[in-house]
Each structure stands twice: as C-alpha cells, then as structure tokens.
Amino acid sequence: MSSTEGNFMSLHFAARSENESFARVTVAAFVSQLDPTMDEITDLKTVVSEAVTNSIIHGYDGNPEGVVIISASIEDDTVTLIIEDKGRGIEDLELAKQPLYTSKPELERSGMGFTIMENFMDEFDVFSEVGGGTSIRMKKRIVSKKALYN
Secondary structure (H helix, E strand, O other): OOOOOOEEEEEEEEOOHHHHHHHHHHHHHHHHHHOOOHHHHHHHHHHHHHHHHHHHHHHOOOOOOOEEEEEEEEEOOEEEEEEEEOOOOOOOHHHHOOOOOOOOHHHOOOOOHHHHHHHHOOEEEEEEEOOOEEEEEEEEEOOOHHHHOO
C-alpha cells in the first residue's frame, strides 16, 4: 500500500473569480505527492480553472454568495476530481458540451471548457439538474517523474 492510497481532500469556497487561482494551486499542491510531471500539473490546473470558472459564471451567474466545492482523492496513481456547484444547472447538457458553444457570448467565452476538460483527463463526466446545480467528475492517471526516468 502506498502512502498516498486512500488520501482525499475537500475544499469549499465562495464563487468569486479571485478564488479560481486558489483552487488551482490547492489541487496542484494536493496532487504533488504523486510527483507528477509539469505537463500533468498544467493539465490538472487547467481543468480545475475551467470547471471553477464555469461554476462561477454559468452556475451562479457571478453571484459571490454561491459556493464551489472541490473534492479530490488519490487511489494508487489515479487522481479523481469532483467540482460542483448548487447553481442553476444546465438546461441542455449535450448542447453545452459542443465545442465553441457558449451561453454567455457577451462575455467573450470560448465555449471550449468541456472540450478542454475531456481532452486533458482520462475520464470526464458531467451531471446537471436545472435548478439543482452541476457536478463534474474527472480522473487522471499520474505517471510520476520517477517512473519516467527509471
């Protein structure tokens, strides 16, 4: 059994844009115990940024009274991230997953958030209920730097 097996953390924070970098750094620090490559850290920070930004902008419409929740766990060499909000939910999930689709074109959003998350992670699922919020579940296997150089 590795020392990281069964490790987990949870983070709750106000849905404020200034907390997005805090969320990225916190997840990166938690995952650092697996000795990830810089590319893996960058991928994880990017997906956290995308998911948190979606919660703030779309889930809560920028209302800082909302709460974003991040849960992260490590089993063997795999990180599981769940990022959720209790905001407005997504009316048409399949449409929202389409590359370049955005429900907020006035904010100059790229509409690539879900596509980026799906491409950077090994597993990616979105669950949403109108009026009940959205939960994004992602997994990524970490190949430690030690394994690369042995």
